[in-house]
Amino acid sequence: MKLTVIGCSSGMPSAQSSTSSYLLEVNEKSYLIDAGDGTAAAMQKLGIDAKSIDNIFITHMHSDHSMGLPLVVQIMKLLKRENQLNVYLPREAEDGFKRLLYMVYLFPDKLGFDIQFTGVERSFEFDDGNIKIDFFQNSHLFNNKEYILNRTIPNRMQCFSLIITAGDKKFVYSADLGSIDDLDPVIENADLLLAEGMHVELEKMPDLLIEKSVKKMILTHLLDETDKNHIKAMFEKAGFSNIDFASEGMVVEV
Numbered sequence: 001m002k003l004t005v006i007g008c009s010s011g012m013p014s015a016q017s018s019t020s021s022y023l024l025e026v027n028e029k030s031y032l033i034d035a036g037d038g039t040a041a042a043m044q045k046l047g048i049d050a051k052s053i054d055n056i057f058i059t060h061m062h063s064d065h066s067m068g069l070p071l072v073v074q075i076m077k078l079l080k081r082e083n084q085l086n087v088y089l090p091r092e093a094e095d096g097f098k099r100l101l102y103m104v105y106l107f108p109d110k111l112g113f114d115i116q117f118t119g120v121e122r123s124f125e126f127d128d129g130n131i132k133i134d135f136f137q138n139s140h141l142f143n144n145k146e147y148i149l150n151r152t153i154p155n156r157m158q159c160f161s162l163i164i165t166a167g168d169k170k171f172v173y174s175a176d177l178g179s180i181d182d183l184d185p186v187i188e189n190a191d192l193l194l195a196e197g198m199h200v201e202l203e204k205m206p207d208l209l210i211e212k213s214v215k216k217m218i219l220t221h222l223l224d225e226t227d228k229n230h231i232k233a234m235f236e237k238a239g240f241s242n243i244d245f246a247s248e249g250m251v252v253e254v
């Protein structure tokens with residue numbers, strides 16, 4: 001597996017990087033994981049061929065993880081894509097995203113290719129014979145529960161961490177988290193963990209990584225002013241030294 005960081009900033013826009021988006025390449029097949037604002041422009045800058053991507057996975061509907069998708073579709077249209085595009089996203093957003101394409105004048109019958117939307121529920125599994133992805137619902141959006149229930153809003157607070165396996169390799173993408181506890185069920189023996197660092201207590205993470213035998217972690221979704229040297233020193237002091245920080249254009253072999 002080869003992972004390319006397309007965008008890695010937090011929800012606060014950054015001059016150094018677009019928001020969350022990652023390209024995974026396995027056996028000459030390309031998969032896009034999240035498509036936050038700025039994804040399309042970053043793909044152009046990095047020379048990523050949008051037509052090569054047949055499957056897109058959106059972990060949750062915060063705009064820094066999803067709102068770049070319409071422009072990615074638009075690029076595919078302008079590049080005269082013909083193959084079907086498969087988009088996997090939380091079930092709560094499936095109908096809304098279909099309507100959004102009409103709102104931005106990306107009419108499905110004028111695109112030149114079909115889009116198959118699949119609404120994901122907890123414990124959904126993707127397997128195309130090349131990679132396998134298990135979707136594990138985490139608690140990132142659960143703090144909205146009282147607001148949603150009081151107003152009878154249809155939001156279902158769906159946010160998914162992804163467990164990706166290919167051959168004997170295991171790659172885990174945390175997506176955004178509600179707490180460090182969300183990592184516990186998914187990171188055992190991971191060759192690579194791509195974990196967000198904005199919504200969890202980082203000082204609790206090294207012990208968990210050691211306990212779960214995680215081989216390498218890349219920390220992403222950080223503010224520009226984050227003191228990365230301090231974080232690295234804290235992890236090393238706790239006994240976990242194989243840590244790096246995501247940056248736009250970074251390429252990692254899993």
